[in-house]
Amino acid sequence: MPVLLRLALLALxxxxxxxxxxxxxxxxxxxxxxxxxxxxxxxxxWNAWGGDTRINAxxxxxxxxxxxRYDLEVVHVKLTxxxxxxxxxxxxxxxxxxxxxxxxxxxxxxxxxxAMKRNGLLLEPWTEGLPNFALTDQANNPDLALDFGxxxxxxxxxxxxxxxxxxxDEAALPEPPxxxxxxxxxxxxxxxxxxxxxPPSFLGTTFLKQVLLERAAxxxxxxxxxxxxxxxxxxxxxxxxxxxxxxxxxxxxRSFPENAGAMRRLMSDGEIEIAFAFSQSEATAGxxxxxxPETVRNYVFDVGTIGNVSFVAIPFNAAHSEGARVLAxxxxxxxxxxxxxxxxxxxSATVLALDALTADEAEAFRSMDLGPAALxxxxxxxxxxxxxxxxxxxxxxxxxxxxxxx
Amino acid sequence: MLRASPYLVAAILAGPVLAGALGAxxxxxxxxxxxxxxxxxxxxWRRLFDWPGLGGSVLLSLAxxxxxxxxxxxxxxxxxxxxxxxxxxxxxxKAIAPLLAVPHAAAAFALAFLIAPSGFLARLLSPWxxxxxxxxxxxxxxxxxxxxxxxxxxMKEVPFLLLMALAPLAQIRAEQNMHxxxxxxxxxISAWFKTVVPALYPLLRLPVYAVIxxxxxxxxxxxxxxxxxxxxxxxxxxxxSNDPELDYRLLAAAGAxxxxxxxxxxxxxxxxxxxxxxxxxxxxxxxxxxxxxxxGLRVAGRTLFPALLLxxxxxxxxxxxxxxxxxxxxxxxxxxxxTFDHWQKVAETSAEPVWATIWIAAVAAGxxxxxxxxMLENERRAGKRAGRPLEFLFYVPLLVPQIGFLFGLVLLAExxxxxxxGGLVAAGHVVFVLPYVYLTLSESYRRLDPAWSRLARTLGxxxxxxxxxxxxxxxxxxxxxxxxxxxxxxxxxYLVTRLLxxxxxxxxxxxxxxxxxxxxxRLIGAWALTQxxxxxxxxxxALAVPRLVWRHRRGMLGETQ
Numbered sequence: 001m002p003v004l005l006r007l008a009l010l011a012l013x014x015x016x017x018x019x020x021x022x023x024x025x026x027x028x029x030x031x032x033x034x035x036x037x038x039x040x041x042x043x044x045x046w047n048a049w050g051g052d053t054r055i056n057a058x059x060x061x062x063x064x065x066x067x068x069r070y071d072l073e074v075v076h077v078k079l080t081x082x083x084x085x086x087x088x089x090x091x092x093x094x095x096x097x098x099x100x101x102x103x104x105x106x107x108x109x110x111x112x113x114x115a116m117k118r119n120g121l122l123l124e125p126w127t128e129g130l131p132n133f134a135l136t137d138q139a140n141n142p143d144l145a146l147d148f149g150x151x152x153x154x155x156x157x158x159x160x161x162x163x164x165x166x167x168x169d170e171a172a173l174p175e176p177p178x179x180x181x182x183x184x185x186x187x188x189x190x191x192x193x194x195x196x197x198x199p200p201s202f203l204g205t206t207f208l209k210q211v212l213l214e215r216a217a218x219x220x221x222x223x224x225x226x227x228x229x230x231x232x233x234x235x236x237x238x239x240x241x242x243x244x245x246x247x248x249x250x251x252x253x254r255s256f257p258e259n260a261g262a263m264r265r266l267m268s269d270g271e272i273e274i275a276f277a278f279s280q281s282e283a284t285a286g287x288x289x290x291x292x293p294e295t296v297r298n299y300v301f302d303v304g305t306i307g308n309v310s311f312v313a314i315p316f317n318a319a320h321s322e323g324a325r326v327l328a329x330x331x332x333x334x335x336x337x338x339x340x341x342x343x344x345x346x347x348s349a350t351v352l353a354l355d356a357l358t359a360d361e362a363e364a365f366r367s368m369d370l371g372p373a374a375l376x377x378x379x380x381x382x383x384x385x386x387x388x389x390x391x392x393x394x395x396x397x398x399x400x401x402x403x404x405x406x
Numbered sequence: 407m408l409r410a411s412p413y414l415v416a417a418i419l420a421g422p423v424l425a426g427a428l429g430a431x432x433x434x435x436x437x438x439x440x441x442x443x444x445x446x447x448x449x450x451w452r453r454l455f456d457w458p459g460l461g462g463s464v465l466l467s468l469a470x471x472x473x474x475x476x477x478x479x480x481x482x483x484x485x486x487x488x489x490x491x492x493x494x495x496x497x498x499x500k501a502i503a504p505l506l507a508v509p510h511a512a513a514a515f516a517l518a519f520l521i522a523p524s525g526f527l528a529r530l531l532s533p534w535x536x537x538x539x540x541x542x543x544x545x546x547x548x549x550x551x552x553x554x555x556x557x558x559x560x561m562k563e564v565p566f567l568l569l570m571a572l573a574p575l576a577q578i579r580a581e582q583n584m585h586x587x588x589x590x591x592x593x594x595i596s597a598w599f600k601t602v603v604p605a606l607y608p609l610l611r612l613p614v615y616a617v618i619x620x621x622x623x624x625x626x627x628x629x630x631x632x633x634x635x636x637x638x639x640x641x642x643x644x645x646x647s648n649d650p651e652l653d654y655r656l657l658a659a660a661g662a663x664x665x666x667x668x669x670x671x672x673x674x675x676x677x678x679x680x681x682x683x684x685x686x687x688x689x690x691x692x693x694x695x696x697x698x699x700x701x702g703l704r705v706a707g708r709t710l711f712p713a714l715l716l717x718x719x720x721x722x723x724x725x726x727x728x729x730x731x732x733x734x735x736x737x738x739x740x741x742x743x744x745t746f747d748h749w750q751k752v753a754e755t756s757a758e759p760v761w762a763t764i765w766i767a768a769v770a771a772g773x774x775x776x777x778x779x780x781m782l783e784n785e786r787r788a789g790k791r792a793g794r795p796l797e798f799l800f801y802v803p804l805l806v807p808q809i810g811f812l813f814g815l816v817l818l819a820e821x822x823x824x825x826x827x828g829g830l831v832a833a834g835h836v837v838f839v840l841p842y843v844y845l846t847l848s849e850s851y852r853r854l855d856p857a858w859s860r861l862a863r864t865l866g867x868x869x870x871x872x873x874x875x876x877x878x879x880x881x882x883x884x885x886x887x888x889x890x891x892x893x894x895x896x897x898x899x900y901l902v903t904r905l906l907x908x909x910x911x912x913x914x915x916x917x918x919x920x921x922x923x924x925x926x927x928r929l930i931g932a933w934a935l936t937q938x939x940x941x942x943x944x945x946x947x948a949l950a951v952p953r954l955v956w957r958h959r960r961g962m963l964g965e966t967q
Contacts, residue, residue: 045910050920053751053929077909078920081648088908090441090652091816102826102908111650119441119652192543198634200645251545256634261925268927269524270736271541290732290743291926393651401458404635 032131035322036070042323043073046312047085048107050078051261054285058339058346066330072323077103082112089121089315101317105324109310110148113156114389116313123314123321125154130325132332133157137353144309144351149223149388156311157328160340161349163380164206164305166276167283167373171295173273178302180211180241183274187248193273195250195257195266200396203260203278206306208395212238213384214303222387226394235395239402246403253403268292281347284371298373304382309351334361343371408787411780412796415840418777419799422837426811427666434660441652454660459636464668466552466632467639471622471672474556475614478563481710482571485564487598488707490584498711499572503890503945505565505718509898511919512934514630516721517558519728519927522547524736526724532737541736548633555632559624561718563617569891570613570846571606573884577853578605596698600691609849611680615673616804616845622672623665623807626900626919639665643809658809665807673805722938728931748932756914756936763897763913763940766828770835771892774843775885781844782851783873786859791852800841808838812905819906826908834906835899839892846888851881883952883963890948894941914940 046063050056056076063074079085085106092101108116116122127133136144136158144158145151152158168176177183187194197204213219215237221229246253250272257263260277267275268291277283286292312331314324330336334357337350347370354362370376432438436447454460489495508516519525524541532538547554575581580602587597628638636642643665646658728734732745785792815834824830858880862872878885900915909916918933956962 045908047909051925053921053926056755075910078912078916079909080904080920083648083650084904084909086650086652087647087655088816090655094439102910115650115652200649251543254545254550255548258629258634259925263925265925265927266524269522269541271524271543289747289926289928290745291928293735393649400635405459405462 029131032129035129035325038322039320039326040071042320043075044104044320044323044327045075045077045102046105046107046324046327047077047079047082047088047103049080049082050076051080051259054281054346061339061345062327062331062336065336066327069330070323070326072320072326074323074327082106082108086112086116086121089116089317090119092315092317093119093121098317100319101315102319103315104318104320105327106313106315107159107310108156108313109308110386111389111392113147113152113311113313114150116315117150117153117155121316122155123316123318126314126321126325127154127157127328130157130329130332132329135332135334135352135356137356141351141353143385146385147309147311148386148392152311156313157332158309158351159312159328159331160310161307161351162278162310163280163300163307163349163383164210164276164278165280165283165298165300165375165380166274166305167267167292167296167298168274169293169295170297171293176274176299178299180214180301184241184245184248186274187245190273191248192250192252193271194248195253195263195272196276197259197263198256199399200392201259203263203276204256205392205396206278207276208238208399209387209391210301210306210384211241212395213306213387214301215241222391223385225388226390231394231398235398238395239398242399242403264291267296279348280370280374281343283373284343284347287372294372296373298375300375300379300381302381304384306386307383308386334364338364338368341365341368341370343369343374347371347374408780408784411777411784412792415777415781416796416799418836418840419802422815422834423802423806423811426815427663427806429815430659430662430811432659433656434663436656438656438659441655443653443656450656450660454657454664457642457657460639460642462636463639463642464664466636467622467665467668468672468675470552470556470559470628470632470638471618471669472675474559474563474621475618475676477556478560478567478617479610479614481560481564481714482567483599483603484703484707485568485711486571486602487595488704489711490598490602491581498568501715502565502568502572503949504942505561505715506569506891507894507941507945508562508718508722508938509894509915509918509934509941510562510624511626511630511898511900511915512725512938513562513718513721514558514627515927515930515934516725517554517561517717518547518630519724520717520721521554521557526720526727529737530739538737547631550633552633552638555628555638556621558627558631559621561714562627563621564714567610567613567617569887570610573846573850573887574606574609574853575602577850578602578609580606591696593697593700595700595703596696599698604691609853612800612845612848614676615801616842618672618676619669619801619804622669623809625809639668640807640809643807647809662807662809662811665809666805669805669807722935725931725934728928729935731928731931748929751929752932752936755917759912759914759917760936760940762828762911763915766832766835766903766911766913767893767896767940767944769832770839770896771843771889773832773836774840774892775847775889777840778844778847778888779878779885782848783877785852786856786877787869800844802841803837804841808901812901815902816905826906826910828907828911831903831907831911834902835896838899838902839895842895843888843892846891847881847884850884851877854880879955880962882955886948886951890941890945893944897937897941897944 048059059076063076066072066074085103089101089103138144177186196207199205199208212235213222216222216234221234257266263275264282264286266272280298283292283296283298287294287296312328314321318324334352337352340346340348341350350365354365434450436443436445436450485498489498520527523544523546528538528541583601584597587601592600623640625640625644628641632638632641639661643658643661646654646661727741729748730744731741732743734741819830854877858876859872862876898915900919903911903913903916914937918930918937921930921933952963
């Protein structure tokens with residue numbers, strides 16, 4: 001009996017504990033209603049990369065929906081680089097502005113998140129309190145709890161999944177190279193027809209990581225801070241590979257496209273034959289706008305390609321943090337996530353767990369047409385997780401030291 | 407108010423720049439407490455000088471500044487020598503405004519698409535002349551030596567220097583000097599370089615320094631046309647300041663301070679060359695030699711100027727074609743399928759940015775013009791020129807690379823409790839617009855013959871009436887030209903708009919450059935044209951107003967017809 005009582009007490013404690021810890025404050029309906037009420041009439045400044053008109057249109061749509069339903073205004077602050085928003089929050093903190101900050105919500109991941117977390121620029125954990133957060137089913141999706149290997153700790157809300165995919169004109173190149181080794185062989189036969197964006201642009205660095213993950217003798221070191229590893233020996237396979245590849249690249253690697261968009265433009269101009277993107281919909285959008293030939297198709301490397309999750313975060317001093325939460329919660333709704341996955345609007349994969357949704361909702365996600373260039377989910381191959389954030393700068397600096405000096 | 411104007415101007419120029427420079431200087435010695443750096447030391451500088459490729463970046467910046475300025479000045483003088491008082495001179499005058507008005511970024515895009523191996527020229531000539539079925543693998547745009555970058559800059563700086571040179575031509579009596587020299591048997595080129603240039607160059611000095619500063623530290627053109635590895639120093643600083651790893655802010659700060667040094671060195675080198683030429687040129691001026699490579703230079707001027715115009719026109723055509731393109735594959739000379747989609751997208755999203763661009767530019771340029779007029783009028787009444795320190799202050803915003811002091815400016819605005827927004831952006835624009843307005847107007851103002859105002863005073867007019875009825879009407883053309891330059895400078899501002907507006911203020915320039923990151927040339931074409939139309943309207947007004955006002959008094963236009 002005492003044992004049972006103790007067990008019952010234990011069970012009760014386990015059950016009640018979450019309600020008593022501050023991390024989940026605001027998780028009850030009443031608390032959420034308070035946030036919604038406080039958000040009324042606020043103007044939420046959402047800082048998000050503004051380089052893609054379709055994403056901008058989606059963000060505008062989300063803003064309109066939230067405006068109608070919750071009576072708050074959303075302004076999309078179009079960034080050319082997420083670090084701009086990080087700098088802004090940093091400048092505010094330097095100046096001692098601990099409330100009323102200019103940034104309410106940031107679309108963020110990886111390095112920027114790690115930097116903000118380390119410098120204490122983020123709002124205390126807030127995602128648990130969102131009604132829609134349960135739909136991400138964290139327990140069965142551990143990848144949502146890590147951002148480039150850094151624990152998310154409720155400081156940012158998962159929003160979107162992205163995968164590295166390669167694309168080429170299937171009519172011209174039916175059998176593309178499906179590994180870094182095959183790519184090198186192909187480049188020997190087709191010199192000047194492949195390139196990658198200049199690191200430290202996001203996609204350029206991603207290519208470096210992809211090659212390294214594929215060729216490293218032991219991947220484990222890449223999932224720990226770069227400082228703990230023998231950098232030279234871990235990364236040697238990457239530099240050997242690039243030394244061999246560079247003379248065969250577009251412009252013999254004397255110049256590189258600035259970013260993903262510039263690389264797509266080279267593809268459109270017929271200067272290169274293989275390109276890549278961090279989204280299944282890049283090629284589809286290019287076909288639909290006439291920029292790319294209609295026979296362009298995505299493909300992946302056999303060993304798998306890098307994938308990651310991007311998040312939204314609220315700075316510690318956001319002037320309208322309630323509005324930001326209401327907006328974030330809407331972004332996580334099945335309706336908003338479904339529209340986001342539709343290639344007509346954007347085409348980026350959902351972070352929701354389909355088994356946490358109603359049968360109809362899950363079916364809508366499963367049966368969606370992902371566009372002419374996209375690979376079906378079952379042919380996307382395995383996902384390689386992003387290395388620990390400190391590898392990004394380490395790789396970029398070494399790349400710069402080796403290839404950016406003449 | 408009038409008496410206080412020099413101090414007000416000094417505060418506007420020096421305050422933000424000083425604060426911003428401190429905001430760069432202090433972190434460059436390792437002090438940025440918010441990131442947990444509080445030890446003064448030279449570590450950051452060591453890291454900077456250890457940075458691979460830094461030497462290349464510095465050399466590129468120096469070369470870009472000096473070569474661009476030298477070539478631009480040479481071309482501007484040559485064009486004037488060849489065309490002055492010919493029938494083509496009217497054309498030259500008319501061509502300047504639109505060339506000048508096209509924002510740097512738009513011009514750079516146009517040039518890039520023109521000369522790239524898969525660009526418009528290659529498409530026009532392929533495959534029938536070149537045999538190219540696909541673009542050749544040639545490094546033309548973003549070449550390592552920065553030649554395409556300098557070409558893009560020269561395209562923009564020649565019109566600027568021409569405009570700066572045209573305003574004072576009447577006051578230095580260029581026409582009379584030329585007539586005199588020609589009567590003495592000097593050739594056209596020789597006469598120009600011996601009698602006009604020595605009087606004209608001192609008036610062009612400040613604009614030339616501005617060209618050096620801009621060319622050695624610009625970002626938007628360098629991003630589009632400049633080498634990528636290593637890039638110009640300013641681009642490298644931008645990369646550091648955009649790095650997600652916040653500790654790079656320290657490196658960016660030190661890089662900004664170094665950029666200041668590089669730009670200052672470029673100008674110092676130029677001044678050295680200037681002195682040398684003056685010393686050696688005197689003998690040549692007085693030698694009595696009547697000709698100066700007349701034939702060759704005349705042919706050069708007559709071919710280069712149309713070539714420049716043709717390149718600009720083709721660039722605009724290429725942008726315009728892109729803006730209506732649905733499908734345009736190499737080597738087709740023209741798009742295969744057309745569309746209005748891109749314009750529709752621009753139309754849907756442009757109302758707000760266009761409006762913001764216009765009001766901010768009007769406020770910034772209007773305020774700057776008022777300040778400069780007040781200052782110059784104060785000078786005239788006091789009967790002495792502004793002191794050298796104040797003169798120097800006008801260089802400051804043009805010499806301190808924007809990238810360096812804007813972080814500090816944002817900090818200052820924060821400390822003052824100013825919320826980011828349109829007002830703050832307009833105020834920030836004044837810092838950059840004011841010097842250009844001053845550079846455009848000051849010499850013309852000071853060269854105005856004081857006899858006019860003395861005459862008016864003897865006729866019993868007060869100082870105020872003299873200003874409104876004599877001085878300002880006589881200087882209407884240069885004043886409006888200065889206003890137009892101010893508008894164009896404001897419209898073209900990117901960094902300051904982003905940072906002080908916290909990204910909440912969208913102008914046509916921020917929109918165009920935000921899209922530049924996305925890379926769809928067709929949409930960029932539509933935005934670039936939109937971006938170019940606004941300053942062109944400004945220049946159109948600046949040219950039209952004096953003609954309207956003085957349609958019955960041609961002498962007031964200060965030009966020869």
